[in-house]
Amino acid sequence: MADLDRIMALEVTGFDPGHWEARHVYAQRVEVFPEGSLMAFYEGENIGCVFCEIWPETNDNALQADHFALGHDILERHDPVHGNTLYIASMVLDPALRGRSLGLPLFQGCLTTMAQVYNQLHSALLLVNATWTPARRIYMGAGFREVARFEGFFQPQAQPAQEGIVMRGLLPRS
Numbered sequence: 001m002a003d004l005d006r007i008m009a010l011e012v013t014g015f016d017p018g019h020w021e022a023r024h025v026y027a028q029r030v031e032v033f034p035e036g037s038l039m040a041f042y043e044g045e046n047i048g049c050v051f052c053e054i055w056p057e058t059n060d061n062a063l064q065a066d067h068f069a070l071g072h073d074i075l076e077r078h079d080p081v082h083g084n085t086l087y088i089a090s091m092v093l094d095p096a097l098r099g100r101s102l103g104l105p106l107f108q109g110c111l112t113t114m115a116q117v118y119n120q121l122h123s124a125l126l127l128v129n130a131t132w133t134p135a136r137r138i139y140m141g142a143g144f145r146e147v148a149r150f151e152g153f154f155q156p157q158a159q160p161a162q163e164g165i166v167m168r169g170l171l172p173r174s
């Protein structure tokens with residue numbers, strides 16, 4: 001419960017109100033896929049989180065906006081037994097720690113952890129808002145490349161709609 005409070009506090013700092021996930025969405029993620037609900041700690045404080053799902057084989061040409069919809073039920077596609085595509089649903093870092101190049105290690109820590117635990121994973125997908133520059137730079141830095149775009153996907157509360165960019169990258173393998 002304390003984790004959920006912290007997750008929601010981070011969500012509020014990270015996104016426009018029009019993009020906030022509801023508390024029950026995170027509660028379901030933690031319950032259904034605790035292994036993919038990753039928290040980063042520093043000096044005992046939860047300073048960030050990354051949430052994942054494992055999807056079946058995905059073809060870039062068949063990706064649809066509703067696969068990524070805000071509030072979607074993780075059980076729609078999540079299949080940790082047969083799935084081979086890691087879907088990174090959310091990533092947030094505490095605002096007090098932003099701008100110190102911690103985003104890439106946070107992201108890569110997630111990829112490495114999930115690749116170690118789930119051998120069958122071969123690639124990862126995510127959807128990023130075209131205006132979220134730090135996030136896009138991190139994903140590019142991790143070798144992710146754009147594979148699809150959804151015009152007007154993001155609907156901030158008091159601004160015009162913004163484009164969503166789907167990016168795919170390989171999982172690190174040692």
Ligand SMILES: CC(C)(COP(=O)(O)OP(=O)(O)OC[C@H]1O[C@@H](n2cnc3c(N)ncnc32)[C@H](O)[C@@H]1OP(=O)(O)O)[C@@H](O)C(=O)NCCC(=O)NCCS
Binds near residue numbers: 015092094102133137
């Ligand atoms: C995304 C997030 C975790 C990145 O962490 P961060 O501490 O802000 O970013 P970093 O310091 O690690 O920098 C990442 C890159 O963005 C650049 N950057 C950081 N702030 C920037 C800014 N305001 N404008 C432009 N570029 C910026 C950095 O130079 C770096 O690029 P480089 O590696 O090419 O030099 C953090 O900003 C966050 O939680 N944002 C809110 C939620 C969010 O957008 N999540 C992504 C969901 S898809």
